[in-house]
Amino acid sequence: MTTSTATHALDVPGATLHFEIRGDGPLVALVGAPMDADAFAPLADLLAADHMVLTTDPRGIRRSPLADPEQESTPELRAGDLAALLTHVGGGPAAVFGSSGGACTVLALAQAHPETVHTVVAHEPPLADLLPDRDTLAAGTDEMIARYLAGDPLGAWRMFFAQAGIDLPEGALEAMFGGERDPRHVADERRWFAHEVRASTFWRPDPAALRAGGARVVVGIGEDSAGQLCDRASRALASTLDAQVVMFPGDHTGFVDAPEPFAATLSPVIRPRA
The missing domain is CATH 3.40.50.1820 (Alpha/Beta hydrolase fold, catalytic domain)
Structure with a gap:
């Protein structure tokens, strides 16, 4: 519809x-x-x-x-x-x-x-x-952001999904975030890692x-x-x-x-x- x-x-x-x-x-x-x-x-x-x-x-x-x-x-x-x-x-x-x-x-x-x-x-x-393991999650979030900004987007996303408790099929991460990508999607992704994820998850x-x-x-x-x-x-x-x-x-x-x-x-x- x-x-x-x-x-x-x-x-x-x-x-x-x-x-x-x-x-x-x-x-x-x-x-x-x-x-x-x-x-x-x-x-x-x-x-x-x-x-x-x-x-x-x-x-x-x-x-x-x-x-x-x-x-x-x-x-x-x-x-x-x-x-x-x-x-x-x-x-x-x-x-x-x-x-x-x-x-x-x-x-x-x-x-x-x-x-x-x-x-x-x-x-x-x-x-x-709000979670009892907030300190561990905060440290993981900081490392994930640092990895992304250091030029390791696959490593950052791997950390993100592990911390989120989301299991992906083998090869899915590379298919989603590897290879040639739409520059607009990459720009939005960078903004999220650099300027949003911590401000939202620890609000x-x-x-x-x-x-x-x-x-x-x-x-x-x-x-x-x-x-x-x-x-x-x-x-x-x-x-x-x-x-x-x-x-x-x-x-x-x-x-x-x-x-x-x-x-x-x-x-x-x-x-x-x-």
Whole structure:
């Protein structure tokens, strides 16, 4: 299923944000970090049957250029961008679905801009700082970043997947990240390693601010993610917030791999409360 997509740009301090709108109805935003708008397109097409769906490239990624390419990408900064987009589009308060680093973005949005959102679905946030082995994870993250910046992307990715608890088939890493690659993908990858991964994974949400903001917070976990870092972090977050947990089809990228069952699970969660 495909639907009409309107493409726009919004200037915000230090960046120009690429965003896309599909459909009509209650507003829902689908947010990644570093994933761009294209990753959410199949899910957005399905939800657009009865929602206005906003997708976007985060600042510094693909079609959202920065004034300063070396600017750090923090959940708070990305949340400010998302608040500006939601206000610009209108139709809020909105439901917001964020996956991975995007889950950190939507939690920061609910803390700092509660007027923009009624429901937050934080799908598999990589909140390593909530885990008992945070110090080991922090040291591993620093080494992974250093390897990447020293010119060893395969070594960095090998460390990343090991730390995340994700097993890849033999040869998959080389197929994904070796050989000739799209320069744009490489630029986005470098930005993530150099300026985003640590700021997102060691960001810590503020439970008091989230409760005071009034948005409903739902923690999403992939049915196939058991034992992975994001599964552990998501469960720690749900316990910290006493939040509802919803199990979604697939693993960390279930919305890419199985958009139809994923949409069927997400749709009732994002309905506006009466």
